[in-house]
Amino acid sequence: MPEEKSTHHLRLDLERYVPGLITFLANKLSASASNLYRKEFGVGIVEWRIMALLAVEQNITANYICSVIGLDKALVSRTVKQMKSSGFITLEKSSTDSRYSLIALTKEGIKLHNDIIKVALAREKRLLEVLSDDESDMLINLLQKLNKQVGALK
Numbered sequence: 001m002p003e004e005k006s007t008h009h010l011r012l013d014l015e016r017y018v019p020g021l022i023t024f025l026a027n028k029l030s031a032s033a034s035n036l037y038r039k040e041f042g043v044g045i046v047e048w049r050i051m052a053l054l055a056v057e058q059n060i061t062a063n064y065i066c067s068v069i070g071l072d073k074a075l076v077s078r079t080v081k082q083m084k085s086s087g088f089i090t091l092e093k094s095s096t097d098s099r100y101s102l103i104a105l106t107k108e109g110i111k112l113h114n115d116i117i118k119v120a121l122a123r124e125k126r127l128l129e130v131l132s133d134d135e136s137d138m139l140i141n142l143l144q145k146l147n148k149q150v151g152a153l154k
Contacts, residue, residue: 022146033123041116046071046079047088048120051105051113054089059102061094088112 014020034045043051049069054060062076069076080103083089088109091101105113128136 018146029127033120036119036123037116040119041112043088043112043116046075047083048116050076050079050083050103051088051109051116052120054103054105054109055113055117058104059092061100061102063100065103083109 012020030045033048037048038044049071050065053065053068057064062073062080065071065076065080066073080089080091084091087106090104090106092104094100094102128139131139
């Protein structure tokens, strides 16, 4: 008698599958932030992420931005060009390697960053208000560990 093929297939438990939970949350946060920032400030979430990184570390390369934030090189390149033409950043050739440009915020970029960060921090506070201080600290520690571990995935 021929072996009957199983019609049962494996399924993820989407309420416990960590990559899914992180992705779903990140997608929702990104979409709502992008809509708000575009409406209020004329920039989207990618511009904001780049600005936030540049506020911490000036004179960095597009490759570095990609590695820290985890964005596609083409998207970063397009966004950097738009931000330069909008006057939010400067690009200067690296003195050590002329193949790379160093990116920094302009005064206008710093001002915009300082306006957006107030809204971003208020959104974070609203998101985390359902957690205790200990839970918030634990969440941050766990996310930092996972962020380091993600490089081990193939």
